Amino acid sequence: MSALLLVFSDLDGSLLDHHSYSFQAALPAVEALRERGIPLILCSSKTRAEIEPLRRQLGNRDPFIVENGAAVFLPAGSLQRIPPDCRPEGDGWVREFAPPRQRWLLELARLKAEYGAQFTHFEVMGVEGVVAATGLQPEAATRALQRDYSEPVLWQGDDAGREAFAAALSTAGATVLQGGRFLSVAGDCDKGAALRWLRNCYQREDPARDVHDLAIGDSANDSAMLESARHALVIRSPVHGFPPLQRQENTRYSEEFGPAGWARGVLEWLQHLDPYSQE
Ligand SMILES: [Mg+2]
Incomplete structure (x- = not known):
């Protein structure tokens, strides 16, 4: 067979x-x-x-x-x-x-109080921000923004801050991976x-x-x-x-x-x- x-x-x-x-x-x-x-x-x-x-x-x-x-x-x-x-x-x-993206959006909103302007992320950046940060065409950026399970985060602070920020997300249950430009915040998958x-x-x-x-x-x-x-x-x-x-x-x-x-x-x-x- x-x-x-x-x-x-x-x-x-x-x-x-x-x-x-x-x-x-x-x-x-x-x-x-x-x-x-x-x-x-x-x-x-x-x-x-x-x-x-x-x-x-x-x-x-x-x-x-x-x-x-x-x-x-x-x-x-x-x-x-x-x-x-x-x-x-x-x-x-x-x-x-993996849990829905919404879970990580709530977590990021909570972390805003502590980390303020040190980070931004796709949902906040919108199409224009994603185009500016990635060089994607607007249509492609629109599709990249239609996420279901993960959120790319752009860290703008120093390295020590990024470590603490990533640790806080991990404690909240996220898996945080450093990509080329963005930190990917997602479930354990x-x-x-x-x-x-x-x-x-x-x-x-x-x-x-x-x-x-x-x-x-x-x-x-x-x-x-x-x-x-x-x-x-x-x-x-x-x-x-x-x-x-x-x-x-x-x-x-x-x-x-x-x-x-x-x-x-x-x-x-x-x-x-x-x-x-x-x-
Ligand atoms: Mg590949």
Whole structure:
């Protein structure tokens, strides 16, 4: 019996070019997955509002994972059996792994009394502020502001203050991660836990088949996902080194950057699996 194949992929710097955000170079491999009916599960720090236009451009109808594993969206028809821990959402379902953004907004409002002008965050910055801080186009900033589970914070004070501020948020239950520009304030979730949950959903639909999953990513926030899958494809970045990984087996590092490395790695993975899937 052939294996059940799944691909979980990061977006920025992996499926999407780090500079141009184009997925053009990956299209031959995206098409190869589609021809074989292999789900391509997008898994990003991006919001649902940011991921959905991309799914439309790619013609993708598979489940997707938002805000660094905060939630898994299951569009209608993507799974045959809806897991019991999901709730209906739009025309599909969602499994949430983190509390709503509102919880962190309340916490930040409370911390304003102590830290005042030393920080600002997306909700306060609005579209104009986010455009100014990130260089995003206004439409893209609008989508980035439609967040459900996490809040980017711009720290404007000194390092010692930032430590105390982050500690206060942690005490309140938040996970605080330093990104390139922003502190990300969110619940305790990661892409790896979301991958494992969704893989189990697929496995339950077809318990007799082996699941062969491939995780693809380029950054530290992909490490948990890359460690969780049977196969890992680590994409070379033009701006930083490979993320740290414990695993060595079934792990491939791309020569090319972004979507070109993505395409070659996925096609090689398919080639490598073909002898098995014909068993
Ligand atoms: Mg990335």
